[in-house]
Amino acid sequence: MYSLSQKKIWVAGHRGMVGSALVRRLQSEDCTIVTAAREELDLTRQDQVEAFVRAHKPDALILAAAKVGGILANNALPADFLYENLIIEANIFQAAHRYDVNKILFLGSSCIYPKFAQQPIQEDSLLSGSLEPTNEWYAIAKIAGIKLAEAYRRQHGRDYISAMPTNLYGPGDNFDLQSSHVLPALIRKAHQAKLARSDEVTIWGTGTPRREFLHVDDCADALIFLLKNYSDVQHVNVGSGEDIEIIELMRLVCRVTEFHGAITHDLSKPDGTPRKLMSNATLANMGWKPRISLEEGIRSVYEWYLETENSRR
Ligand code: GFB
Numbered sequence: 001m002y003s004l005s006q007k008k009i010w011v012a013g014h015r016g017m018v019g020s021a022l023v024r025r026l027q028s029e030d031c032t033i034v035t036a037a038r039e040e041l042d043l044t045r046q047d048q049v050e051a052f053v054r055a056h057k058p059d060a061l062i063l064a065a066a067k068v069g070g071i072l073a074n075n076a077l078p079a080d081f082l083y084e085n086l087i088i089e090a091n092i093f094q095a096a097h098r099y100d101v102n103k104i105l106f107l108g109s110s111c112i113y114p115k116f117a118q119q120p121i122q123e124d125s126l127l128s129g130s131l132e133p134t135n136e137w138y139a140i141a142k143i144a145g146i147k148l149a150e151a152y153r154r155q156h157g158r159d160y161i162s163a164m165p166t167n168l169y170g171p172g173d174n175f176d177l178q179s180s181h182v183l184p185a186l187i188r189k190a191h192q193a194k195l196a197r198s199d200e201v202t203i204w205g206t207g208t209p210r211r212e213f214l215h216v217d218d219c220a221d222a223l224i225f226l227l228k229n230y231s232d233v234q235h236v237n238v239g240s241g242e243d244i245e246i247i248e249l250m251r252l253v254c255r256v257t258e259f260h261g262a263i264t265h266d267l268s269k270p271d272g273t274p275r276k277l278m279s280n281a282t283l284a285n286m287g288w289k290p291r292i293s294l295e296e297g298i299r300s301v302y303e304w305y306l307e308t309e310n311s312r313r
Contacts, residue, residue: 002060002103002159002228010034010058010101012043012092013065017172018107018165021220022062029224034058044084049091053099060103062223063092063145071134071204071272073179078137085141093148097156104160105227106149108142108235110212110276111135112164120241120279123164123234132273146235159231163223166239166278169297170216171304175312182246183213186253187302194259201254201261204269207247212277214240215292215300225288237278240290256298 009026013019014035026033034056041052043065067084074081089106096104113121114129126146131139149160169183177185186203193201222238230236244252250263283289292300 002231004029004031004060004224004228007031007059008034008056010036010053010056010061012036012061012063012088016064016066016068017170017174017216018168018219019062019064020172021170021216022064022223025217025220025224043088043091046091046094050095050098053095053101057099058101060105060227061092061096061101062105062107062227063089064107065092066107068138069174069179070181070185071270074135074138075270081135082137082141085138086144089141089145089148093145093152093160097152097158102159103227104149104158105223106145106160106162107223108146108162108164109138110164110166110237110239110278111139111273112142112146113276113278115273117276119275120277121237122279123237123282126235134270134272149235150233153233161226161230161232162235163226163238164235164278165219165223166212166214166237166276168214168216168219170301172216173301175305182211183249183253183298184301184305186250187257187298187305190250190253190257190259191302191305193261194257199261200264201250201259202264202266203246203250204266205246205271206267207250207263207265208245209271209273210243210245210275210277211249212239212241212243213249213294213297214238214290215297218290218292222283222288222290225283225286229286234282236282237280238283239278239280240294241277241280241284242294243275243277244294252295253298256295256302
């Protein structure tokens with residue numbers, strides 16, 4: 001058991017959806033939260049990362065900083081997704097080891113697994129087959145992060161661990177229709193269709209792929225649970241254990257947003273991997289389970305979306 005009491009915890013990426021949920025969650029712990037504004041620290045610059053770690057000397061850090069995006073952004077910007085994620089990971093692991101930060105929790109993604117991995121996906125299916133082409137750049141950067149954690153543990157005995165969250169959603173998500181993940185896009189599209197009194201709303205692809213979703217507050221809770229209770233080389237899946245077809249997800253979003261028109265398809269857009277439901281047995285066996293149902297989560301995010309709509313304009 002790793003006690004957070006009186007510890008200094010650096011949340012790298014605290015302005016992002018996951019990072020801000022981690023900060024909210026850590027506020028109920030007896031620890032000091034360290035964060036860095038983007039203007040103060042550019043994580044792609046090795047000298048700046050080293051200077052920051054040397055100056056703040058955190059006891060532990062959670063690496064939630066990453067360049068992220070939905071299926072189209074991943075596909076369109078392969079160099080950005082590969083380079084930025086690799087360099088952030090390399091800088092942080094190296095600086096942490098150099099200045100004796102002995103605990104890191106690295107965050108990956110469910111897209112690290114092979115496109116046709118057996119479902120539900122077990123942690124040990126990593127690197128057992130080819131990746132989904134729409135996000136292989138991001139996936140390779142995240143696999144490198146897992147391997148960095150493993151390598152520093154093996155070579156230097158560091159307590160570096162990795163968690164693989166599934167598709168996340170929640171307050172602070174990106175609602176840009178080109179670069180976002182599916183759930184915020186569907187909420188925004190259904191809401192706009194309702195306001196425009198449109199007869200229809202369009203989803204990308206066939207609607208048949210299945211995805212697993214987890215509310216970011218559940219994810220943050222699972223991550224702090226792992227930080228306290230887990231220390232091993234094997235990365236751990238963080239998911240809800242349930243998946244849903246994209247077309248069903250759209251129906252659910254339409255119900256929540258009260259949009260009653262038809263659902264049409266833009267078949268020029270990619271489907272991506274057919275299914276990626278992760279096994280959540282490792283976390284369940286340790287005694288952790290999610291609390292927020294998908295419908296409840298979508299309702300609360302829709303409320304957040306409406307409350308913050310003006311500030312996004
Ligand atoms: O969430 P998403 O963009 O990414 O798309 P992935 C999931 C599914 O929703 C795909 C469909 O089958 C999309 O075609 N979809 C339907 C839509 N309508 C829309 C829409 O309006 N917007 C979007 N974005 N999708 C990402 C990876 O894969 O998952 C990342 O690209 C990361 O690397 C993330 O791992 C968790 O689930 O396919």
